[in-house]
Amino acid sequence: MSTLRVGIDVGGTNTDAVVLDDDDRVLATAKRPTSADVTEGLRAALDAVLAELPEPGLDKRVKRVMLGTTHATNAILERRALGRVAVLRLGAPATTSVPPLSEWPDDLRDTVAAGTAIVRGGHFVDGREIAPLDVDAVRKFVATTPADAVAVTGVFSPASADQENRVAEIIRAEIGDVPVSLSHEIGSLGLLERENATVLNAALYGVARDVTAALRGALEARGLEVETYFAQNDGTLMAVDYAARYPVLTIGSGPANSLRGAAYLSGVTDAIVADVGGTSTDLGVLVGGFPRESAAAVEIGGVATNFRMPDILSIALGGGTIVGAEPRSVGYRIGTEALVFGGSTPTMTDAAVAAGRGTVGTRPVPEEWRERLAGAVRAADEAVADAVDRVALGRADRPLVAVGGGAFLLADQVPGAREVIRPAHAEVANAVGAAIALASGRLETIVPASGGGSSRARLIDNAKEEAAARAVAAGADPATVQIVELSEIPLSYLPEPAVRLHVKAAGPLARQAG
16 A cells, blocks of 8 residues: 655745655645744644545555754744854864854854853864864863753864764763764865854754654644654755754755755756745756755855755745835735735736736736736846846756746746746645655765875775765665765865865665555
8 A cells, every 4th residue: 555745845935735645646735824933834734735635544644744844944043942052163273263153143142152162173184183182171161061052163074073073972971962063964164164054053953853843743633653854955855863963954945845846846857947936936956856056155144154055046026026015025915915815915916917827816907907017027027037047057958947836927938948847736846845855965075186096995985885874864765875976176275185075875765664
């Protein structure tokens, strides 16, 4: 008997849910307004999609739930529900001129930092120690700095994680089972950005625990015993225990889900994707079925980080965008405020209906509004064409896949795209992306640029094995994990030529018995 899985994606305006079977067929979909606390909207969408199943009792065959959520992002942006973190850097005497969290907004630093310290330690880029680890200083700091979690960042720890791992052992011996974030498991090269990501991760442990408990409570209330997975920012999944260790990786999962869902629903693996929501349109690029990643540092809540995120361009165009106003949206109130729903606020949904691009609503568009709305459509088309040109990077041979609840706003022909594809179930592409995602693991380290013989080959093989092990820890089936990305970037100004090695492994979740 086929098992079922549920994909849920929490957006700024709506929370979407889908049910898929083992053959990835969409059996039910639902869209509900996102609630102020996120959790209630999540529960409403789950209840609604299970109620839409074609046969009674099918909900008992749900065995997995995949969630893409904004909980972590909201917590950082709102400075809410964040834990207090003891921030420890292994980098004296090399890095004392720039203290930890120096560039953080004052209010966020005051909320998160329980204390900071820089102790002797760290490595050079080739793995040699800058200084031996000051074990006594580590013990003194963790013993005298009460905190909800500890964040440990060593200079060039992606090249050698020995000191960070040793500090984790010391912390467990000194203060017991407090959560510890180690930077070599979270960020890539670049000390300050990696440190920032590690501290944010440590601050989010409580948020991850709360959202996991809320989701499990909603599932238990329906009598469902399921495996739970969280979507992460590269368009893949991680098991709930893995997400509890690395909650910062859930940031940016929404756009990644939309891109992955667009790839699956359209059958196209190389394309531009426009996800049109109620407030904004997010444009990204599919490369081999996965989101093109941003090469720039990603700023979250005023903090620069360096973990990989989808390369997304957002424009202020959505179904709820108010015509003639500064970029502003009616959001989830569109069902009462838009003209086609009997309201008095002209929106881009009204403009699209007036232009014959959709049949949404319960009322016709008033004649006195039509000329003004036609001008709004022309301006929107120009904004979309400009955005497509910016993300296409000179290539005009790719199709544009239109997804999201407001996808009907887009014209049938968009300059810079070969064609516009509108797949079935496009309105819930983000939830589909969560449901069909693979589990993955990644590793970044440094290896010799050339030569080295068997030593270089062994280092690369070890990196592949570690990335595959991380994918399995995230929930992938060990028998099907593959290396899906292997890149080498030369590093300059070193006495011995070296490269930054990035490895990503991914694989599907194992099928379950019915």
